[in-house]
Amino acid sequence: MTPAPTRPALVVFDLDGTLLDTHVDLVESLNHTIAALDLEPVSYDDLTHLVGQGARVMIERACRLRGHPLESDALPPLVERFVAHYAGNMPGRTQPYPGLVAAMDRLKSQGYRLAVCTNKMESLALGLLDKLELTRYFDAITGGDTFEYRKPDARHLTGTIDRAGGDIARAVMIGDSVNDIAVAGNAGVPSIAVPFGYSDVPVNTLGPDHIITHFDELTTELVEMLIRDFAAKVAV
Numbered sequence: 001m002t003p004a005p006t007r008p009a010l011v012v013f014d015l016d017g018t019l020l021d022t023h024v025d026l027v028e029s030l031n032h033t034i035a036a037l038d039l040e041p042v043s044y045d046d047l048t049h050l051v052g053q054g055a056r057v058m059i060e061r062a063c064r065l066r067g068h069p070l071e072s073d074a075l076p077p078l079v080e081r082f083v084a085h086y087a088g089n090m091p092g093r094t095q096p097y098p099g100l101v102a103a104m105d106r107l108k109s110q111g112y113r114l115a116v117c118t119n120k121m122e123s124l125a126l127g128l129l130d131k132l133e134l135t136r137y138f139d140a141i142t143g144g145d146t147f148e149y150r151k152p153d154a155r156h157l158t159g160t161i162d163r164a165g166g167d168i169a170r171a172v173m174i175g176d177s178v179n180d181i182a183v184a185g186n187a188g189v190p191s192i193a194v195p196f197g198y199s200d201v202p203v204n205t206l207g208p209d210h211i212i213t214h215f216d217e218l219t220t221e222l223v224e225m226l227i228r229d230f231a232a233k234v235a236v
């Protein structure tokens with residue numbers, strides 16, 4: 001039998017492509033934004049190469065993809081256009097992935113803490129989670145502009161863990177793409193990858209400590225096992 005955990009752990013979630021399926025609204029707002037430059041719309045397949053570093057980078061990458069690299073002064077009005085459209089449309093067609101809410105209820109009923117560490121702008125992350133009535137689950141929600149650094153910089157994750165009142169030795173990061181697995185590795189925290197998000201490569205190639213294909217698999221037993229195995233690996 002698994003011994004009782006010393007103290008509840010903290011599970012830190014990425015947002016886009018992990019907690020929430022945001023792709024329809026991201027693509028729509030991105031296409032609305034680049035339409036101001038008369039650029040052809042991008043597709044969902046393109047999104048996996050564009051998303052990951054927040055709206056500014058996503059817009060820059062989309063313009064480059066359409067053969068229209070931006071001058072630096074062209075970006076701020078486009079970011080404003082994106083934010084107005086995206087925030088105005090929330091929650092749009094965005095939904096939690098299957099089993100997420102039940103998994104969060106399960107973890108919280110065991111006293112676990114939950115947090116969000118996303119490269120999405122903090123205001124957009126907060127607004128979206130509010131609209132979906134999910135904010136109350138989280139002890140901290142940090143975005144790509146909360147600190148002066150963001151994923152994959154370890155300090156984005158360690159700062160999130162601090163704000164959530166968590167302990168780095170009892171935390172797990174769960175995400176869909178390279179920044180999530182890298183930030184966990186950089187911070188010294190075990191990682192779980194989900195394959196249903198927006199990675200442009202198969203998640204097993206990112207080197208996560210574990211992969212779950214459905215949130216039904218996210219249990220306190222799994223979290224405890226990952227924390228224990230990770231500590232044992234680091235101690236070797």
Ligand SMILES: O=C(O)COP(=O)(O)O
Pocket residue numbers: 014015016017051052053054055058117118119120121
């Ligand atoms: O919005 C982005 O570019 C990335 O967001 P994420 O870190 O929640 O995946």
Ligand SMILES: [Mg+2]
Pocket residue numbers: 014015016017018175176177197198
């Ligand atoms: Mg993501």
